[in-house]
Amino acid sequence: MTDKYTQLVNQGLGRNLAKKLGLPQPAFLRRYQPGQPLITGPVLVQGSTPGADSLASELLTWDLDVRRHAVPRERLGAIILVLDDVVTPEDLAGPVLVVAASLRDLGPGGRVITVSRPASDTADPAAAAARQGVDGFLRSLAKELRRGATGNGVLLAPDVAPTSPSALAAVRFFLSGRSAFVDGQFITVTGTGGDPQDTPDRPLAGRTAVVTGAARGIGAEIARTLHRDGATLVLVDVPAAGDRLAAVANEVRGTALQLDITTPGAGQLIIDHAVQRHGSLDVVIHNAGITRDKLLANMDEAKWNSVININIAAQLRINEALLASEHFRTAPRIVSLASTSGIAGNRGQTNYAASKGGVMGMVRATAPLIAAYGGTINAVAPGFIETDMTARIPVALRELGRRANSLQQGGQPIDVAEAIAFLASGAAGGINGQVLRVCGQNLVGA
């Protein structure tokens, strides 16, 4: 479902024309296929700290071609820049300039990954400056990368080593085609949790997952992706969408639960269904959501309330039931759909952005509650994704939305689903209360 423009500029005449006219040249993104190597080409691990050494030796066990020194003009798959102990801004120069020398050797669909620590975790001004400097550096570098390459960062909370399970899981996610449309973003590893035994190809085997709003679009793709990753699925959507829901359920061998998530007791009904049919409930993906766009001056009560009720209030009620349930206790995972609209704002979407901002607030505040049960809650904030919904946007506006990111194209539903599957996995157990943007580094917003 690549858009026509991307197809055009990736073949003979179109490619030359776009080059000559200086038009955007979006690349075909490298996406995950089960059975394919994590990444092709050597992985250069840059940095001289003990953290860099331990990470490099860990990556060797993944059967990667790990290099500690670049060979000029050898095509690289990825560059990992370990900056976990920078103390002053001057410390950046050495490793950064080594990367600069290797950047032209980075292949199509390549990866640059920084591993560093959050500025907020230090009281030392110089260290905070150095750490925050990584943020600005990485985000700018991501905008310079070409041919579907991306740049992302892993932030390690105090006491979290670069080889902690979730730090490794984040590095694996960023190296993989699963993160194709994640660009210029940081994932904070908040704890040392996470299952190091996770099987990378079927990380959700033996887990029962609920996906709301699963009848179509991103929800249906989440269902397919979690199924691919081994989960047993309960798919929820409103009764009126039941026929499409049944089709998705039959495709992924799950069970369909026709349920309006705003009805009282919806959380308990979901728990009961999952436990009776599948024996457990481990993962809940709050995907169901609606838009009722109006400028605030034209907003009525129904449009405001329906968006708030479905997009955030229902999630809060369901989470309350989940956290109270004895059946949601085995490394539970909640992943909620936020939106870049909730971060950067969007004209005509005051109600939607309020609800999605609400999701991010909820995720942050729920994180310590679910951590008490060894669980995590996180949000994924999609940018412009090619769906039935965005296909209805007027053509000029749609083109603008598509191209206004570092990858110069819209993301696919699978890109959102991959980020969700990652956060739902056992290995991501040390990532809690975070918001991960899947937006191709949208030029709007943070």
Add this chain to the structure above:
Amino acid sequence: MSSVGQPTAGPAKTGSAGAAAVRRAVIVGGNRIPFARSGGAYAKSSNQDMLTAALDGLIARFGLQDERLGEVAAGAVLKHSRDFNLTREAVLGSALSAETPAYDLQQACATGLETVVGLANKIKLGQIESAIAAGVDSASDAPVVVSEGLRAVILDLNRARTIPQRLQILSRLRPKDLAPLAPGTAEPRTGLSMGEHQALTTAQWKISRAAQDELAFNSHRNLAAAYDAGFFDDLVTPYRGLARDGNLRADTSLEKLGTLKPVFGKGLGADATMTAGNSTPLTDGAATVLLASDEWADAHDLPKLAAVVDAEAAAVDFVHGKDGLLMAPVFAVPRLLARQGLTLDDIDFFEIHEAFAATVLSTLAAWEDEEFCRTRLGLPGALGSIDRSRLNVHGSSLAAGHPFAATGGRIVASLAKMLHQKGSTEGRPARGLVSVCAAGGQGVVAILESL
């Protein structure tokens, strides 16, 4: 009389006294597509399309993808000759394992209920562990048949060997032979439509227009309320843009129903009472019921809503006018109750198919008539009257519509859910009685019990 090698584990015995060691058949749940008025949302859907859709919804609800079930039985009343293997073809088109066997069954409007009875019996005997009972009908996509004259000519042409023979055969064709025959619901032996037959019965039992309209009104009101309460959320899967039954008129009123002109019993003049409002319309739709042994349901972590206790079929001699065409259940129910040692008072929910409002009312009137019950049913007195608050409490065919063979599955799945919700009452399981009348003067009735 258990079959050879069949384990006798589980709560094997049904409540029926003196029965051999048969085990229980349980209803796990059901799924149907909303029923559409003929020529409406499903005008372009075939029986196979609709049956497959209803099956796929059931499969999705209960996670039966790639499952090899014991057997699937279904049928249609209006059936194309090409659909000789309708149910098997629908199974092949569904998400079930292609190794699931299937058979077609046809008993007019009782088709759907009879598939439940037959498959439940197979489960009780230990022949199968799981089954889907179903029914489908399309009045929109009904088969159109060529005239007998044209048919004879075509068949003779096939057998002819020479050109002169063929010409001679063709010369037999008359213009009237070329007109297709539309499907009719007239009884072959009387030439009367079902509605005209019921009109005779309605007059015989002196069923008033007001009583019929009230029954129709309640049907619409009850069905609409059940939809609003979410009762059908796990019984119905939308199809072709329809999420509720197309015939449902949530806003109808006794006044509106009262304004409709009679359409049956035209010979009765001013005494005609049966209108389009208190008769079921031609309808398209499909319904399915998932049946299982206790062991199979438990092994698959599936719910158990109700048990299929017992069933009885009856037929009446309507040809000679001895009884009304649709009155067979009047005879079947007392026989079934007697075999189970029950009375009408032991039944918590009555599901009497509303072919016409007057059918239900004639049935009730017959059971309340001491003379009739003594002379025709061989009872000591009237069978009794039933508490109307227990009758068709979530609506029935007048509101939902009546795709002939799909009605049994609709009723059984809904009743099983109602019984499960009620649970036990007065220290016994809740009981429900299903009654479906059928063309040819037949009727099938069954008793379900809550689990």
